[in-house]
Amino acid sequence: MSAERPDFDAGRNLLLLGERRIIFHCHHYNLFLQRSIEDGLGPEEATRLQVAAAMESARPLLTKLYAKEPELALVDKLLLAQRLFGSLGFGQADCTDLTAHGGQIRLLTSHYAIGWLAKWGTASRPVCHFPVGFWMGALCAAAELPPERLQGRELSCHAQGDARCLLEIEVL
Amino acid sequence: MAIDEQKIIEAVSQLGISGNEEGLIPAFGLYLTQHMADYYNRISFAMAHRLERTPELIDDGQTLLMEAGHGCAFHTFGGIMKSAEWDAVVRPMLQTKEDWVYGMTAVVNTFGWGRWAVRDLVPGQRLVVTVQDSYEAAGYLRDYPRSASPRCYLATGGVAGLMNLLYVGDITQGPELSDAYYKQVFRSPSRFVGTEVLCRAVGDPLCLFIAQRLP
Secondary structure, three states: OOOOOOEEEOOOOEEEEOOEEEEEEEHHHHHHHHHHHHHHHOHHHHHHHHHHHHHHHHHHHHHHHHHHOOOOOHHHHHHHHHHHHHHOOOOOEEOOOOEOOEEEEEEOOOHHHHHHHHHHOOOOOOOOHHHHHHHHHHHHHHHOOOHHHEEEEEEEOHHHOOOOEEEEEEEO | OOOOHHHHHHHHHOOOOOOOOOOOEEEOOEEEEEEEHHHHHHHHHHHHHHHHOOHHHHHHHHHHHHHHHHHHHHHHHHHHHOOHHHHHHOHHHOOOHHHHHHHHHHHHOOOOOOEEEEEEEEOOOEEEEEEEOOHHHHHHHHHOOOOOOOOOHHHHHHHHHHHHHHHHOOHHHOOOOOHHHHHHHHOOOOOEEEEEEEOHHHOOOOEEEEEEEOO
16 A cells, blocks of 8 residues: 555545545535535635645644655655645645745646536636645645744636646745 | 445445546546545534524524535435446446445445445435444544534435435436536425434434435
């Protein structure tokens, strides 16, 4: 079993990765839920919640995976996160510009942007809140930074008509 | 009963569903993710808690989250039951419409959602499902005090959605899973609604769901 693939407990129907539960869901549910959170909380608070929740979810999972390979340098840890991001179906990311001081991540494909376009057409706002938080969590764990030092945002989004999604992480 | 659940679980779990070279998982006419349960739980429960601060909005939060479960059932369960993989693995075991319920439940038992089991099925009238290790209830118990109300919104919508697909619509006939068909089925006056009767998040030993037609 690869480090980036969940283990399946068939008796209990549990998928575990980095001691965290993994579950299958499709773009219809992911995007409907995202829109429901926006309906319930308003777009700005919903964005903050989803970014924070993604960071909270990704950071401990990746910390466990990084701990299995303690010899990895920062760049190798980020490449592991990049492989994980793709193997879980979130998209094809290019994190080569990311350092311990922040940087940008290009999403050549994004599950959330493609799913939004397929389901509802062009978006009025960026939609890749989970990827922003995921990459904040990945950098936080890889560089062993306090999470309070990180801020993230999506600079351009394929769901809004841009060619690619571009994420930016700032380390304060 | 012709359904061999273990055979279905083995076959589906060995499909090796994982991101392709584009980092996407196109399958069953959908884009799938192997996602983090912690993420779903945090955003769902945080929104529900926020709306629960205002008494007249309590039902709104539950309704939004269960409606997401209906959509999941319609597209995910529906997409799977129309797929080539279903035809190859499950359809040879199907003899009755009720077998479709058992077959889909077996497939759900590869999703990581916890162990689903049909406790009772009255054709066209009622479905009772138990879930051990529900990711929603388990996540709630880990992060919050014991709840005063059930918390498995996705599963509640999912159980009702499965019955709607079979007994309000008819997924066995391979309908197009369009928005119009969704409205026809899930807004029907004779649609099924789900209720979580037992939930680990409130202290019960397992989670139990009933789907019945709208009174």
